Amino acid sequence: xxxxxxxxxxxxxxxxAGLVVAVAGGLLTETGAWYHSLRKxxxxxxxxxxxxxxxxxxxLAVIAAALAWTAAATPGARTAILFVLLVNSVxxxxxxxxxxxxxxxxxxxxxxxxxxxxILALIxxxxxxxxxxxxxxxxxxxxxxxAAFLNYRIVQLNKPFG
Numbered sequence: 001x002x003x004x005x006x007x008x009x010x011x012x013x014x015x016x017a018g019l020v021v022a023v024a025g026g027l028l029t030e031t032g033a034w035y036h037s038l039r040k041x042x043x044x045x046x047x048x049x050x051x052x053x054x055x056x057x058x059x060l061a062v063i064a065a066a067l068a069w070t071a072a073a074t075p076g077a078r079t080a081i082l083f084v085l086l087v088n089s090v091x092x093x094x095x096x097x098x099x100x101x102x103x104x105x106x107x108x109x110x111x112x113x114x115x116x117x118x119i120l121a122l123i124x125x126x127x128x129x130x131x132x133x134x135x136x137x138x139x140x141x142x143x144x145x146x147a148a149f150l151n152y153r154i155v156q157l158n159k160p161f162g
Contacts, residue, residue: 007070014065018058021089025054028096034103039157044150057140061122064133068126077129084125088118105154106161112148119144 031047045053065085072078091114099108119141127134155161 007066010069011062011066014062014069017065017085017089018062021092022054022058024093025096028093028101030100035100038105038154041150041153041157045146053143057143060136061140064122064126064130064136067136068129068133071130071133073129080125081129084118084121088115088122091115091118099151104161105151106159109148109151109155112144112151116141116144116148 065081068081069078072081091111095108095111095115098104098111119137123134123137123141126137
């Protein structure tokens with residue numbers, strides 16, 4: 001059983017990191033005239049759903065990170081946890097930059113494949129330290145799978161870009 005005091009510092013650090021990722025991604029997301037002019041598939045979730053879904057995913061990822069950090073048996077395991085979290089955070093933010101800021105859904109489609117792989121790495125690495133942490137990341141993988149297919153359809157419906 002984890003020590004209560006040993007969980008709160010990792011949870012606070014993960015929450016701060018999650019907030020930075022959410023704010024950075026949000027600042028890069030511009031749903032103005034260009035975005036609204038894109039043809040999108042009929043099954044696209046409504047725009048209002050993205051904020052709440054991402055909020056839940058980030059909360060689950062924060063909890064997963066804190067659980068894995070607390071349960072990690074070695075400094076090497078903690079280094080691996082930090083590495084996959086950092087890579088995933090950069091890729092998460094970068095997708096918004098490619099898609100919305102640079103207006104390159106085609107580049108974002110390539111990048112989302114890397115993001116998806118980074119989520120899989122998170123599940124494996126964090127799940128090795130704490131199986132519950134790995135499970136908490138499954139909604140993230142599912143949502144990015146849907147987002148990747150949506151990205152693919154937007155590229156198909158609107159190409160070429162650039």
